[in-house]
Amino acid sequence: AYSGTATRPASASDTWTVNGRWEWGSGCRNATWISGGVILCDSDGAPILDKHQRPTEARAFFKPDEIEMHDDWHTSGLRGSGSNSYTAHNLEIPDYRVATVEALRASALADSPIYRFPRFGYLALPIGSIALGMAHDAIEEALGIAKSKTPTGSSRSLASRPAFHRDVALAESSLRAARSLFYKDIETAWDEAQKTAGSLETRRLLRTSTVHAVTTAIDIIDRMYTTVGGSSVYEESALQRHFRDVHVASQHMMVAEPVMELAGRVMSGIDDQAPGL
Numbered sequence: 001a002y003s004g005t006a007t008r009p010a011s012a013s014d015t016w017t018v019n020g021r022w023e024w025g026s027g028c029r030n031a032t033w034i035s036g037g038v039i040l041c042d043s044d045g046a047p048i049l050d051k052h053q054r055p056t057e058a059r060a061f062f063k064p065d066e067i068e069m070h071d072d073w074h075t076s077g078l079r080g081s082g083s084n085s086y087t088a089h090n091l092e093i094p095d096y097r098v099a100t101v102e103a104l105r106a107s108a109l110a111d112s113p114i115y116r117f118p119r120f121g122y123l124a125l126p127i128g129s130i131a132l133g134m135a136h137d138a139i140e141e142a143l144g145i146a147k148s149k150t151p152t153g154s155s156r157s158l159a160s161r162p163a164f165h166r167d168v169a170l171a172e173s174s175l176r177a178a179r180s181l182f183y184k185d186i187e188t189a190w191d192e193a194q195k196t197a198g199s200l201e202t203r204r205l206l207r208t209s210t211v212h213a214v215t216t217a218i219d220i221i222d223r224m225y226t227t228v229g230g231s232s233v234y235e236e237s238a239l240q241r242h243f244r245d246v247h248v249a250s251q252h253m254m255v256a257e258p259v260m261e262l263a264g265r266v267m268s269g270i271d272d273q274a275p276g277l
Contacts, residue, residue: 001253002037002057004088006098010043016098018060018091024252026083028069034062034086040100050102058100066091077244117189118198120277121206124254125186128210131217131249132179134242139171141238142224145231158228167227171220178209178216185209200266203277208263214246214255221246 004020022036040048040056047055070085109115146159146168158164185205192202225232225243232239249255265271 002039004036004038004060005041005045006038006058006060007041007045008043008048009092014095015092016040016060016095018062018088018093018098021085021087023085024083025069025086026081028064028084028086029082031064034064034067035059036062036086036088038098040098050100056100056102058098060088060093061097061099062088062091062093066093075248077241077246077248113190113193116193116197118203118206118277120254121189121198121203121210124207124210124259127249127252127255128182128213131214131246132175132182134246135171135175135217135220138221138224138239138242139168139175141242142168142228145228149228149231151229164227167223171223174216175220178213181209182213200272200274200277203274204263204266207259207277211255211259214250218246218250 001022003022004018006016006018009015009017018036018038020036020038025034028034036059038058038060040058042048050056066088068087068089070087073079073082073084075083104110104115107115142164143159146157146164149158150156151158151161154161185202189198189202189206192198198206221239221242225239228239231237232243234240259277262271262274262276266274266277
């Protein structure tokens with residue numbers, strides 16, 4: 001997120017002074033380099049406008065010992081990601097450690113497929129794949145528990161109950177459909193990146209199939225958590241971990257509801273640029 005500023009000091013033309021706080025910094029305590037989105041500002045603190053007359057967006061790069069990391073990732077799920085917040089306080093860095101989007105597009109590597117691939121789609125993909133993996137394991141976990149569990153008040157095992165059969169069959173078919181769409185749109189975007197930058201339609205499909213993968217995973221995990229009953233709530237159960245983790249993952253801005261709102265604006269003809277996709 002572009003939640004910081006990089007200001008050009010009046011006394012220098014080859015450095016930037018960076019200030020800002022960034023959240024959800026997954027893996028920051030294990031990183032050699034850390035990046036934060038910034039808006040470029042002149043010496044008076046006014047945003048420097050790009051060729052479209054919008055504030056210029058850039059990425060600033062820091063070394064871990066140059067910034068303050070906050071021990072604030074105390075969450076219900078995804079605790080192992082270590083997604084702490086970090087802050088830069090009047091940090092002076094050289095020009096080469098601040099890269100604008102336009103500069104990246106003009107670099108010698110810009111024509112490589114990996115850089116033509118839609119950048120926000122690329123950022124969102126890990127969330128979709130992780131969520132689908134959790135959903136797959138939730139189904140496997142429920143099937144394993146059902147074989148040995150006889151619900152209280154019943155004479156039949158959970159695995160012999162029609163309601164459980166329906167739940168797991170629906171979950172598995174939903175998972176296959178979501179996974180197929182997800183990877184098909186990734187393949188389409190990658191094929192397009194061999195020749196040109198991702199089109200608006202490709203970006204829309206990539207982002208919406210990723211959000212769909214996450215929402216489908218939530219539905220599957222919630223259903224498996226519920227259908228197994230009280231066995232899901234214990235610490236040793238993978239189902240309670242998946243339940244907590246997938247709901248935290250779904251709150252990431254890359255797969256949050258505004259993505260679908262933006263996609264709907266494109267479909268409705270209201271937005272023909274949608275840089276956020």
